[in-house]
Amino acid sequence: MCNTCLEIHNKWPPHVKHRVVRVEDVREGRVVIEKEIYCQEHKADEQKHMCTDVCITCKKFICMRCRWLSHENQGHTVQNTEEYNASTEIQIVSLQSRVETKVTTIKNHVTCIKNQKERVTDHIAGKKAEINKSYQESLKKLDERKAALDKQLDAQEEKLCKRLDEMQDVDERLIASIESASVLAGNSMNAPLEGDIIVIRDTLSGALKNVLDRDDPKEKLATDVAEHAEQLIFAPNNQWDQLNIGQVRFVKYELECDGELSKKGQLNGMAATPDGRMAVGYITGGIDIFSTDGQLQKTVLKDVGIRRLGFLSDGRYVVLNSNNDVTLYTEESEKLAITFDTLGKDESNVIGSLTVDSNNLICVGYLVAKIQVFSPAGGEAIKEIPCNGCVEITSYNDLLITESSFKVRIIDKDGNVKHKVEKLNVYPSAAVTHSNSILIAWVNHGDGLVSIDEYTSELKHVQTIISDHKIEKPQRNCSLESGIFPEAAHEAVVVPIIKKLN
Incomplete structure (x- = not known):
């Protein structure tokens, strides 16, 4: 309401205990408007039944009558609103407490990937230097063969680095998923208990738990790529064939x-x-x-x-x-x-x-x-x-x-x-x-x-x-x-x- 309306509103004695808040605070979740929710199962009754409990089994907001007649006598787990909010908050806070450790582990793996990528590029750069030295010591007019060898190395570097980039992309997307799920689960606690909020909260906390329970990425997958790159050697031509300065191939002794x-x-x-x-x-x-x-x-x-x-x-x-x-x-x-x-x-x-x-x-x-x-x-x-x-x-x-x-x-x-x-x-x-x-x-x-x-x-x-x-x-x-x-x-x-x- 405007300031004029607010002054008039506050003059009436019945309004003295009213709390007036800004619309922006409501929209941004800083203020939650609590209102009485009446049971939809008893809409036909002349007496209104206010919802005060949560059936954990059915994931529904229920009234006291529903609790006695349809839930507790069926063996359902039922909590009052305060108990449910407290237990849900504890669960989400517990999951959120694992976020930093999980994200740190994955960030460390991203660093490992970057290090292995550096190993790949450094090793291949060294092999290029060997090729260039052999080329300089050989006869002239071998540019075409040298270019072919460089292209072969570049193709291997692109292939191996692509595999590492794909690993890094998966990790970064996983980090984003974890952080997003954490924020959504946390924000769900600001919403009033009405409609499908219980299902939403349960779904969001379940999603956060799922991403946090995933296995940590294995560094061996990244180091294997770099080790495979380091099996790439340059073998100089020992026969001094004027048309061939050597060849690039993978060598692994097993x-x-x-x-x-x-x-x-x-x-x-x-x-x-x-x-x-x-x-x-x-x-x-x-x-x-x-x-x-x-x-x-x-x-x-x-x-x-x-x-x-x-x-x-x-x-x-x-x-x-x-x-x-x-x-x-x-x-x-x-x-x-x-x-x-x-x-x-x-x-x-x-x-x-x-x-x-x-x-x-x-x-x-x-x-x-x-x-x-x-x-x-x-x-x-x-x-x-x-x-x-x-x-x-x-x-x-x-x-x-x-x-x-x-x-x-x-x-x-x-x-x-x-x-x-x-x-x-x-x-x-x-x-x-x-x-x-x-x-x-x-x-x-x-x-x-x-x-x-x-x-x-x-x-x-x-x-x-x-x-x-x-x-x-x-x-x-x-x-x-x-x-x-x-x-x-x-x-x-x-x-x-x-x-x-x-």
Whole structure:
């Protein structure tokens, strides 16, 4: 009312106890106008029945008559208005007290997401820097290939960051839902108990409880995305192909299988078959052929003691025995009448190792500082390569990888050392991957530990794949000084840790 009307209103004695409030205060909920609500169930009665109670079971505002006749005698839970308002307020205040903790937890998760996103972008930025450096060191006019690599990285970054952005969006929407539900539930307490207010309050408090009871987001989902990004590596091209500076790919090393040797402690040589399977030879006789998933498929040459073995491209077995005799066998395990003029074991500390190169030439290395090269036709060596202490040799393109005490070298076919790497007090065992990188297992026999590192074609360290993996200590405790390489280096690395390069 206006001021004039208010003055007239206040002059009348019956109005002295009236409370006059502003319309704005009513609209904004600062003042609640209480009025008597009469039971709708008894509208036909001459006497009005005022609603004073709340049936919790039916969620209805009821009069005393309804309470006695229709609710309490049915086992319903009934409260008077004051009790209901007090209990509802306690429930909503209790839920609201959890809001800050819940929101803080989710905000912390948002921070985690942002940190993981930074990991993704930082890592990919580092890979771009590696690509750019390799590009600058390569030949000119490779802009098209470089752009393709950058695009590939950008696509991966966009894909991974999108996943993190989606997680962040879900969290932010959840925060908004919690805060909105809290405000609505709180505001519902300002409304008078009439109409559907009880249902509304119950619905709003239920909605707030539901969002607060949701499981907290798991940081692992965000960190998994960043870890997946960090599996992205740049592999420089080791062949110096003028049209290719390298490639981008995801690399993850996982335990692919756990091969069970038929003769534990007797492994003496291992080689890949031409069709990609694994062959393991034993000093007491026999070669086990394993599938790519580590299943033993067959055993051949059971009566032939194996020191080292290899394969020609046509599938023939090349076997070096303990007397340094090289023998060829067909794929059907039939011995061929071909002999090789290798150095005998009785010649001053001569212990042989063997590898087959990409040209099907058979190389036999000795501790007496040389490597003999034979053709598959046998007879005398067609070449001798000087080598200082070649305990083990492995073919690598047109070069050879040699292993001795604590050292790995790459030499050419004239014996010149091109690259080398060494570690004190650990024995190396080298292998070549399909992508032409070099894996070296460094075996600490005394402590029963093995580490596997990846190297470039120049024996520059790329990454550590396995660090200090616990292995069984070898049963055969032989030494390099006696002219015998500790074979457990092969068994420790190959058997329990067969890794796959994705």
